[in-house]
Amino acid sequence: MNVPEPPLLVLEHDEPEPGVTQLVLRGECDLSEAARLAEAIEAVSPGAREVRLDISGLEFLDSTALRVLCRAKADLESARSRLVLLYPTPPIRRVLEIAGLWDFFRIEDGRSSSVSRLEASAP
Secondary structure (H helix, E strand, C coil), rough: CCCCCCCCCEEEEEECCEEEEEEEEEEEEEEEEEEEHHHHHHHHCCCCCCCEEEEEEEEEHHHHHHHHHHHHHHHHHHHHCCCEEEECHHHHHHHHHCCCCCCCCCCCCCCCCHHHHHHHCCC
16 A cells, blocks of 8 residues: 655744734645745735744755745735745855845844844845
8 A cells, every 4th residue: 555755845924913924834845846836825825914824844945946035925915915034044045145135135034034034234
């Protein structure tokens, strides 16, 4: 009997406060899981003023997943909402930095915020 393999990416949904929805991502997000991530973000977005992705349990993401996050950010901003990435692990932070996306996204990592860094450097 063949037992199906568990998904590489585990998604959990929460609404910590009105107008804010949060997805908790655990595992890996690559080409095989990127569509699930996009669908999950799209499903929770309507009516949310903010969509938070807790990526503290994310171990890996590839360029396909990065593209999903960039598209989600653009879609949310066009709907007058925003995407926030929470608590990236050092390997995920490194991927975002190498891709040149660390300052592109609103990121709250528990130590500093890319938003506050940008605002502090404004003239």
